[in-house]
Amino acid sequence: MKLLEINFDGKNFFVSSEEFISELKKSFIGNFKLGTLFLDLIEVIYLCEIRNAIVREKTKILNIENLFEKFYSKNLLRKYYVYRDWKNRGLFLTFLERIKKENYGKSPIKKYPSFEFKIPEEYKKIKFYFLEDEISSISFDPKAKELFENFWFGQYGIYKNYEKGKFLFLDYIETLYLAKNGFKFFDFSNRQLSYEDLEKAIKKKFEIADYLLEVYEDWRNNGYVVKTGYKFGTHFRLYFPGASPTKKGKEWQHSKHAIHVFPQEVKMPMNQWARAIRVAHSVRKTFITAIPKARKEEIETQIDYVAYHRKENNEVEKPNIDKPSFLITSLWEDEELSGSYLANALKIADELGLRLLIAIVDKESSITYYVANKIELPNSKCTYYEIEWINP
């Protein structure tokens, strides 16, 4: 292969030779304007590393080390790793500045149905005790067993063997939900606690309790059964209507969704987030990220690339010819992802009608990709995305 020479004029990287322009255009590298192919620094480094290109600045030759010394800017390496990985997969990608800002209509929304749900008034007479230090509630009322059997609130007796139990246990989200719906709670000196008392005690220990409640309400009020997702490393797991704790054996309906609530002001390391998705994936549950409305706005979001993927016939999508499929935002494995960063990136992707791909770069140059698919749930207060691990 002929030595590929890239020019640098102190401002831009470019290729003028027709032969090289034609070679690079085939790989959809560079931005062609008025007879010249302009290259981004990322593209230049890629060509130096993979294609043994050299860069000429007047009489000097710049190698890859010189490029880093001269032009290194924030997160260059992480972005470069993602670029190289995508190219090495035989796929194409470009930069946000190089595409038309329109709605590409490539982010189909998945609809989740709504089912009627109402708790009959008769249950609201059940007396609950709130255990402040264990942030949960119990009831010894015989009617509490029915509340469990018919609506799967709390846990009566022992999991999957409830019959011989003597009391119903509610976690703090169930406590808040039932209190909001007219159930009565007392402490052990039989003082009645208001919803505000309960909320205050719970929020002291679990700051994001109100966000969790919003998500719980979104699904419960649509008829779904929402239970703890502890075993799957998420806040909740979800059952479709009809699921019941009294069914046995083959009748038992399995949960197929794990919900993780990601408030905008919460930050979590990427690896923790990825781990939760990984666990959900390993137990064959769909991982849903719930994004409550922001209490305060902030943050700029970094969109690194616009990426082309594959068509239904498995042919590779091409820039200039096909519509792109993804926006890529990338992060180091130990970088923190904030809820609002994610929310903004998802919003930008939604506006362009593309799906967001979150690329996590590990310390050994491997990239893991997660794609977000928007969900529609009737009358919901939060926005929801299914997050899926993909191997592009």
Place this chain on the structure above:
Amino acid sequence: MKLLEINFDGKNFFVSSEEFISELKKSFIGNFKLGTLFLDLIEVIYLCEIRNAIVREKTKILNIENLFEKFYSKNLLRKYYVYRDWKNRGLFLTFLERIKKENYGKSPIKKYPSFEFKIPEEYKKIKFYFLEDEISSISFDPKAKELFENFWFGQYGIYKNYEKGKFLFLDYIETLYLAKNGFKFFDFSNRQLSYEDLEKAIKKKFEIADYLLEVYEDWRNNGYVVKTGYKFGTHFRLYFPGASPTKKGKEWQHSKHAIHVFPQEVKMPMNQWARAIRVAHSVRKTFITAIPKARKEEIETQIDYVAYHRKENNEVEKPNIDKPSFLITSLWEDEELSGSYLANALKIADELGLRLLIAIVDKESSITYYVANKIELPNSKCTYYEIEWINP
């Protein structure tokens, strides 16, 4: 079955009837003293729920609801769930106050061998650039490729396809380790950075970097290869000596250990910790918790039970006859576990020659158990435990 009656004299719960004493003694429930069997509140609740016992206080009868109203104390419910679960498995357990304080010799220590390791001086001439905002380093020096090939420091080129790469990448722990061992680091304006400069920049972003380094050194200096454990949700993964990134196919040595570093001043929700163990387990890696020495001491630790398990012949161990096997400390799934809480509990277990069992109680009364086995690694600064999920 005859109605089991428990007496309460305003201070103690007890059973005096010989018939019931003999029944309960068979289940190793209660503490026999001078002809009377004294019961703990937990045991009383258990007998009320499972055995339909009643409690008599003078002329009054107390049911399970009355017991909670009258005697509820911190974490009673969580402790009760663990007690009930252990009993329902057909196993026995008692309280720390009821056993002799001696070393039971039932916590065998697993020894990890040491292997010689030294980096030859010739490599220390390699020039590294430190990328402050990406908290990592790169080198374009041709010798850097050998450092990767021979000692598996960093990542050269692409993971499992390194040959065509043009530079070596180091993460921040590798950066600190090599800097401490005499390697030189520069910024892109070719100013040399001291170890202190690097440490300061790294600790600004990763507070626990120095703890991670201690663990990294413990293993590296014993000849092991330590790499990021990102994919398994832990800080590190571990290879035995002889592992090399240049080996291909069947020659490739797989990592069999995932290391999670848990400094004493760090707190993490139980479910996050459990999730990491779960991922390690699902990829068949041994999960190792590293506990660095405390910078400051604190915290009291709650040991809930002394538990009897099974003998080698699978017979159930019995109090008064056999030695116990475990100390149990229990936590709610969303409670926070602090490194020092864990360290203290492990210390108490070590002193008694028992193994620590961490019982995590979920919101549906299910208990997940994790057992800790001490590891011995020569000249190590931290203490190490293999943590294993068990189904007792």
